[in-house]
Amino acid sequence: MSSVLLSVDLEDVRDWVKDGYHYREGVVDNTRVYLKQFKQWGVTATFFVVGRVARRYPGLIGEIIEAGHELACHGDMHVQLDKLSPQEFRFDIEANLAALKEVGGKDICGFRAPTFSLTKQTAWAHEVLADLGLTYSSSVLPAKNPLYGWPAFGEDARKVGTRLWELPITLHEVPGLAVPIAGGVYFRVLPFLLTRWAIGRKIGRKQPVGTYFHPYDIDTAQERFMHPDLGEKKHLNLLMYIGRAKVLERLDILHRTFPFQSYGAYVNALEAGSS
Numbered sequence: 001m002s003s004v005l006l007s008v009d010l011e012d013v014r015d016w017v018k019d020g021y022h023y024r025e026g027v028v029d030n031t032r033v034y035l036k037q038f039k040q041w042g043v044t045a046t047f048f049v050v051g052r053v054a055r056r057y058p059g060l061i062g063e064i065i066e067a068g069h070e071l072a073c074h075g076d077m078h079v080q081l082d083k084l085s086p087q088e089f090r091f092d093i094e095a096n097l098a099a100l101k102e103v104g105g106k107d108i109c110g111f112r113a114p115t116f117s118l119t120k121q122t123a124w125a126h127e128v129l130a131d132l133g134l135t136y137s138s139s140v141l142p143a144k145n146p147l148y149g150w151p152a153f154g155e156d157a158r159k160v161g162t163r164l165w166e167l168p169i170t171l172h173e174v175p176g177l178a179v180p181i182a183g184g185v186y187f188r189v190l191p192f193l194l195t196r197w198a199i200g201r202k203i204g205r206k207q208p209v210g211t212y213f214h215p216y217d218i219d220t221a222q223e224r225f226m227h228p229d230l231g232e233k234k235h236l237n238l239l240m241y242i243g244r245a246k247v248l249e250r251l252d253i254l255h256r257t258f259p260f261q262s263y264g265a266y267v268n269a270l271e272a273g274s275s
Contacts, residue, residue: 002206003259004182004199005167005266006045007138008034008213009112010053010064011078016228023223027053028060030215035067037248043260045069048112048138048212051076051092051099058103065104070262072110073097073134080117080148086124093132110263112212113139115229116169119150126160136165136267138210143171143178147229157208157270165267170210172198182254183212188243192250196257203258208266213247220244 012027014020038045047064049071054061065071076095084092093111100108111134118125118139129137137160141149150168157167170181174194180186181198202209216222222241230236254260 002203002208003261003266004203004209004254005138005211005263006038006043006260007112007211007263008045008047008215009074010047010049011074011114011214012050012053012056013214013216013227015052015078017225020225023225024221026219026222027215028057030219031060032063033218033248034213034215035063035069037251038069039067041252041255041260043255044262044265045260046072046110046263048072048074048110049096049100050074050078051096052078054099054103054105061100061103061105070110070264071100071105071108072112072263073100073108074112075114078114080114081122081125082117082119082148086128089125090128090132093128093134097132109133109135110267111137111139113137115147116141116145117148118166119148120152126164126166130161130164135163135271136167136263138167138169138212138263140166140168141171141180142168145179165270167208167210167263167267169212170202170208173201174198180210180212182209184214184217185239185242187211187213187250188217188247189239192246192253195250196254199254199258209258210263216240216244218244218247 073096076092140153142153142155143149143151160166171178199209226237227240
């Protein structure tokens with residue numbers, strides 16, 4: 001059954017901000033808000049966890065595991081793939097896996113590239129992930145994008161090689177709006193009526209809807225600073241703060257209408273259907 005694939009990219013934005021540790025620590029409190037809401041809704045999510053976040057907050061990762069959610073990799077230090085060689089990427093994922101297992105993670109089978117940086121130029125990452133025993137990735141943004149994109153990959157989930165599924169992030173179908181339906185700033189800024197319509201259209205066609213959120217996406221108290229990867233553009237940085245108070249309200253409406261599940265559960269169903 002097609003569903004909304006619920007996920008949180010568990011990272012600490014302060015790690016890439018100049019003098020970032022002078023700012024308030026928000027990862028733990030905001031993650032616990034997600035956990036409380038997910039429990040209330042009775043849904044299971046995938047937490048794509050950066051390795052150093054797992055080492056910094058082992059108790060928090062334990063809470064995620066205890067609540068029954070899936071852990072997956074998001075890179076050990078959240079380094080984009082084009083900044084790594086294949087061997088460096090292998091070491092990074094091995095360290096990420098070790099960090100998650102050290103705090104109690106088991107059966108870790110998924111990966112999301114930082115900033116969706118798996119592109120045609122870094123397609124070698126699929127082979128590395130499969131060789132390390134992972135079974136799925138949600139790392140491709142299948143459209144042109146100011147940061148990273150791989151339009152030619154296509155929007156459908158498919159196997160790369162014989163062992164690894166790639167689940168590209170879901171895009172709007174509106175002409176001229178090839179951006180994610182339900183992720184981060186796009187979920188917060190675009191009209192919710194459009195988002196809900198687009199999700200319903202995908203589900204009606206029996207297609208999954210991939211999502212991604214961050215601790216800061218619901219952090220209405222976060223101080224103002226320039227976020228990374230925006231080229232110091234103030235107008236883009238302004239978008240990082242818009243609509244944060246609406247995220248959980250919007251997700252609440254969606255969960256009352258559409259089924260939610262983790263990425264791992266969906267991939268297990270895909271694998272069963274393809275066998």
